[in-house]
Amino acid sequence: MSQDARGSPFAPHTPEETVAMLDAVGAESEEELFDIPEAVRFTEAFDIPQRDEQEVRRELRELLGRNDDLVEFLGRGHYDHYVPSLVDQLSLRSEFLTSYTQYQPEVAQGFLQALFEYQSMLVELTGLGIANCSMYDAATALGEAATLSQRVRSVDGSRVVVPALLAEGRRGVLENYASGTGVTVDSYPMDDGNADLDGVADALDDDVAMVYAESPTVRGTIEEHLAAIGDLAADHDALFCLGSDPVALSLLEEPAAVGADVVVGDASVLGLPTSYGMGLGMFACREEFLRQVPGRLVGASTDEDGRRAYTLTLQTREQHIRKERATSNICTNQAWVALRMAMHAAMLGPDGLVDLAESCVRRAAGLAARLDDVTGVRAPVHDRHHFREFVARTDQPAAAIAEDLESERYAVHVVDDHLLGVCVTETNEPAVDGFVAAIEEVA
Amino acid sequence: MQFYDQARWKDDEGEAYEPLLSEKKSREEPIEDAPLPDDLTRDSLELPDLSEPELARHYTRLSQMNYGVEQGPFPLGSCTMKYNPKFTEDVAALEAGAVHPDRREETVQGTLAMLAGLQDYLGRIGGMDAVTLQPPAGAAGEYTGLLIARAYHDHNDDDRSEVIIPDTAHGTNFASAALAGFDVVELPSGDDGRVDSEALNAAVGDDTAALMLTNPNTLGLFEREISEIADIVHEAGGLLYYDGANLNALLGRARPGDMGFDIMHYNVHKTFATPHGGGGPGAGPVGVVETLEPFLPDPHVREADGDYELYEPEHSIGKVHGFQGNWLVLVKAYAYIARLGDPGLADASAKAVLNANYLASRIDYEIPFEPFHHEFVASAGDQDAGDAAKRMLDYGVHPPTTKWPEIVAEALMTEPTEIENRETLDQLAAAFEAVAEEADETLAAAPHRTTARRIDQATAARSPRLSWQALDQE
Numbered sequence: 001m002s003q004d005a006r007g008s009p010f011a012p013h014t015p016e017e018t019v020a021m022l023d024a025v026g027a028e029s030e031e032e033l034f035d036i037p038e039a040v041r042f043t044e045a046f047d048i049p050q051r052d053e054q055e056v057r058r059e060l061r062e063l064l065g066r067n068d069d070l071v072e073f074l075g076r077g078h079y080d081h082y083v084p085s086l087v088d089q090l091s092l093r094s095e096f097l098t099s100y101t102q103y104q105p106e107v108a109q110g111f112l113q114a115l116f117e118y119q120s121m122l123v124e125l126t127g128l129g130i131a132n133c134s135m136y137d138a139a140t141a142l143g144e145a146a147t148l149s150q151r152v153r154s155v156d157g158s159r160v161v162v163p164a165l166l167a168e169g170r171r172g173v174l175e176n177y178a179s180g181t182g183v184t185v186d187s188y189p190m191d192d193g194n195a196d197l198d199g200v201a202d203a204l205d206d207d208v209a210m211v212y213a214e215s216p217t218v219r220g221t222i223e224e225h226l227a228a229i230g231d232l233a234a235d236h237d238a239l240f241c242l243g244s245d246p247v248a249l250s251l252l253e254e255p256a257a258v259g260a261d262v263v264v265g266d267a268s269v270l271g272l273p274t275s276y277g278m279g280l281g282m283f284a285c286r287e288e289f290l291r292q293v294p295g296r297l298v299g300a301s302t303d304e305d306g307r308r309a310y311t312l313t314l315q316t317r318e319q320h321i322r323k324e325r326a327t328s329n330i331c332t333n334q335a336w337v338a339l340r341m342a343m344h345a346a347m348l349g350p351d352g353l354v355d356l357a358e359s360c361v362r363r364a365a366g367l368a369a370r371l372d373d374v375t376g377v378r379a380p381v382h383d384r385h386h387f388r389e390f391v392a393r394t395d396q397p398a399a400a401i402a403e404d405l406e407s408e409r410y411a412v413h414v415v416d417d418h419l420l421g422v423c424v425t426e427t428n429e430p431a432v433d434g435f436v437a438a439i440e441e442v443a
Numbered sequence: 444m445q446f447y448d449q450a451r452w453k454d455d456e457g458e459a460y461e462p463l464l465s466e467k468k469s470r471e472e473p474i475e476d477a478p479l480p481d482d483l484t485r486d487s488l489e490l491p492d493l494s495e496p497e498l499a500r501h502y503t504r505l506s507q508m509n510y511g512v513e514q515g516p517f518p519l520g521s522c523t524m525k526y527n528p529k530f531t532e533d534v535a536a537l538e539a540g541a542v543h544p545d546r547r548e549e550t551v552q553g554t555l556a557m558l559a560g561l562q563d564y565l566g567r568i569g570g571m572d573a574v575t576l577q578p579p580a581g582a583a584g585e586y587t588g589l590l591i592a593r594a595y596h597d598h599n600d601d602d603r604s605e606v607i608i609p610d611t612a613h614g615t616n617f618a619s620a621a622l623a624g625f626d627v628v629e630l631p632s633g634d635d636g637r638v639d640s641e642a643l644n645a646a647v648g649d650d651t652a653a654l655m656l657t658n659p660n661t662l663g664l665f666e667r668e669i670s671e672i673a674d675i676v677h678e679a680g681g682l683l684y685y686d687g688a689n690l691n692a693l694l695g696r697a698r699p700g701d702m703g704f705d706i707m708h709y710n711v712h713k714t715f716a717t718p719h720g721g722g723g724p725g726a727g728p729v730g731v732v733e734t735l736e737p738f739l740p741d742p743h744v745r746e747a748d749g750d751y752e753l754y755e756p757e758h759s760i761g762k763v764h765g766f767q768g769n770w771l772v773l774v775k776a777y778a779y780i781a782r783l784g785d786p787g788l789a790d791a792s793a794k795a796v797l798n799a800n801y802l803a804s805r806i807d808y809e810i811p812f813e814p815f816h817h818e819f820v821a822s823a824g825d826q827d828a829g830d831a832a833k834r835m836l837d838y839g840v841h842p843p844t845t846k847w848p849e850i851v852a853e854a855l856m857t858e859p860t861e862i863e864n865r866e867t868l869d870q871l872a873a874a875f876e877a878v879a880e881e882a883d884e885t886l887a888a889a890p891h892r893t894t895a896r897r898i899d900q901a902t903a904a905r906s907p908r909l910s911w912q913a914l915d916q917e
């Protein structure tokens with residue numbers, strides 16, 4: 001460390017260099033360079049002590065160590081899959097990690113190509129013509145879909161219709177995005193965890209700009225009537241937006257085949273470990289919406305040497321050019337998470353992805369069957385196919401069971417007074433026997 | 444002068460650089476014997492199918508064809524491309540932090556304590572009474588702040604439809620205001636590049652919900668009349684919003700809260716050195732004054748008798764992220780702030796401003812607006828700033844932000860940050876100087892030493908090919 005020990009460890013200036021540089025700019029002190037009126041000068045302290053690296057690491061290890069060490073059987077929009085080491089090792093290469101938005105594509109071909117590959121994977125998974133290179137998360141991607149529906153629909157619609165059972169975060173964010181464009185959010189009823197088709201039909205009229213459905217749903221059920229929902233939406237010239245994720249899409253019906261116009265969801269089910277809800281907003285849509293898509297798009301072109309090269313394109317949609325008429329306000333996005341998702345998907349390959357998706361169905365069904373054998377528990381509550389998670393009915397109050405399970409080191413969702421949500425993937429599978437035994441004890 | 448020849452993997456047919464994953468090896472996996480009825484599954488899935496060693500090589504080669512802060516200077520104005528301390532990745536990777544957002548509060552006291560700690564640090568640094576960490580980037584912070592402004596005025600039965608934004612502001616300001624349902628009133632800058640209080644007086648009124656300001660502004664100038672500006676906006680009944688993109692200029696010198704700002708966002712991936720990740724993720728926490736605390740997003744973290752809890756503020760605007768924002772970014776920001784503390788933070792700003800001034804003193808391009816702080820906007824004059832930037836790539840440095848703000852013709856917006864030493868700044872200055880003396884044709888032909896030569900932007904936009912499927916269709 002050559003720099004002034006009392007300053008920032010990441011500013012390399014020695015005291016002599018500082019003096020020489022001040023000299024060069026004709027200033028006597030650093031303070032002189034700040035053109036700040038006396039009245040608003042800050043003369044106090046933050047009272048944040050400086051610590052060395054080891055201390056900060058110790059402090060944070062201790063702080064986070066206050067979290068209970070639980071095996072999580074939690075899902076509802078944030079899922080844990082095993083992330084292969086290659087993803088960390090290569091995504092952390094500083095050429096990727098410390099770069100930024102590719103404003104100079106000639107020197108950023110590597111990241112652009114990785115994002116182009118990410119977009120292509122989403123095109124394959126959704127069957128839709130285009131995918132952008134990331135939104136913040138599933139909820140904001142859903143919000144963006146609602147604003148898209150306002151721009152592309154031939155007649156104005158002032159309602160967006162969503163499932164009555166929807167994760168609170170998604171509904172909440174959607175309501176905010178919708179309200180800015182003068183749109184209200186209504187819901188259609190559910191039938192045994194899935195959309196109630198008659199209810200969907202009743203909820204629609206020509207004032208509806210977008211119909212949203214999910215598969216898997218927040219209850220973990222696989223929606224069986226997507227094509228019918230798509231048809232209903234089309235009857236009213238409304239966009240059909242489908243919520244899903246890349247693992248589920250590796251197995252389930254292709255969104256384009258059921259009439260989806262837009263697909264949103266959390267793509268960080270691949271590439272990110274459990275990160276307290278941090279995500280990656282997947283956004284794919286039909287090609288005809290090309291000039292109305294929110295977010296960044298990577299396209300192929302050629303360079304001066306005639307070779308294929310990649311660049312951010314159609315930027316006239318974006319805030320830095322179109323300002324208040326931009327298709328979205330997003331600037332910094334989740335590019336690095338998209339890189340990780342692509343790496344993870346590539347590690348799995350098509351067979352690995354299909355295997356993983358099939359195991360999500362088998363594991364959920366298997367665990368539900370085991371819980372159903374426990375006295376005082378019925379699972380799954382919904383007579384549907386499930387993906388990763390399901391809801392169980394308990395004779396005892398669900399909250400009490402959840403708390404008892406916590407003391408046995410397991411975490412589950414309390415969905416309602418007598419409903420528990422349970423999610424199982426390859427990461428908590430090894431704990432399943434203990435989990436079932438614990439439920440036998442406490443249920 | 445130092446040069447950099449970027450890696451360039453290429454085929455011998457002159458068609459491409461590194462082949463796409465799909466061109467290397469691909470496979471169509473049929474879906475058979477799935478544990479689901481056929482009508483619920485797709486027929487097959489076709490994706491790249493490579494082994495781990497092949498993938499390791501693919502991504503290593505891609506990384507070699509990408510430029511980041513650790514390769515060389517990256518003075519991209521307004522983006523604050525600092526060095527990202529290595530240890531922050533290790534703290535973000537701590538297993539104990541890998542928890543699900545729906546865990547009961549009692550079982551994630553560590554996570555909540557860290558979030559509360561970061562809220563507290565940011566509050567002190569910005570002079571704000573309360574801070575939410577939910578917004579996942581700066582633009583999302585703007586949007587959050589404007590929703591708060593809207594909810595506040597609504598709560599007071601005060602119907603205010605306009606947000607005033609200076610013409611030098613970042614595009615996200617305008618777009619965020621529109622997304623939050625406001626009409627945008629663009630404020631022309633005064634001759635000195637700052638807010639003109641007469642123009643502001645003319646613009647404010649009963650419809651003014653807020654004025655959004657960046658300070659120092661995008662020219663690097665401190666809004667000297669900030670107290671008067673605050674009075675004008677407040678007397679009109681509006682709120683003052685601070686775009687925190689340029690906070691790296693002010694750490695320990697001035698705080699938005701003390702200047703009269705009611706709402707601000709922090710650009711954590713800029714000021715607090717979390718990696719930009721090729722475009723993101725970032726984080727855009729929002730700070731507010733006490734009166735606006737009840738409007739913060741749901742849930743908010745607070746301490747209660749030594750424990751930490753989540754609660755819904757009384758008049759909460761609701762949610763701006765599906766969960767609690769970009770956790771991994773927030774941990775890194777906490778670690779960075781803790782590492783620097785008061786002296787480090789103050790020094791970061793001092794050296795950022797010193798570096799910008801030193802670099803500016805060594806280049807000949809005109810810099811129309813002074814005195815700037817952590818960044819300056821030079822004019823390429825008769826040259827095309829975009830071409831000049833491409834040529835700088837040949838001199839082994841990343842160029843500045845170009846052609847913005849528009850108030851400077853052919854703008855080169857330059858922000859070296861505190862992390863560069865004197866030699867690197869001299870190298871940057873040499874690159875500027877070399878380019879300044881070159882002919883337009885030379886600039887237009889650049890770059891030569893990068894992986895790709897100049898890319899045809901017009902064709903990319905005219906016939907968009909956004910996936911390997913689109914390429915296959917040709």
Ligand SMILES: Cc1ncc(COP(=O)(O)O)c(C=O)c1O
Binds near residue numbers: 522616
């Ligand atoms: C001045 C200014 N304001 C706002 C933003 C938006 O921040 P973000 O990219 O984090 O959304 C930027 C970032 O690029 C900026 O430079």
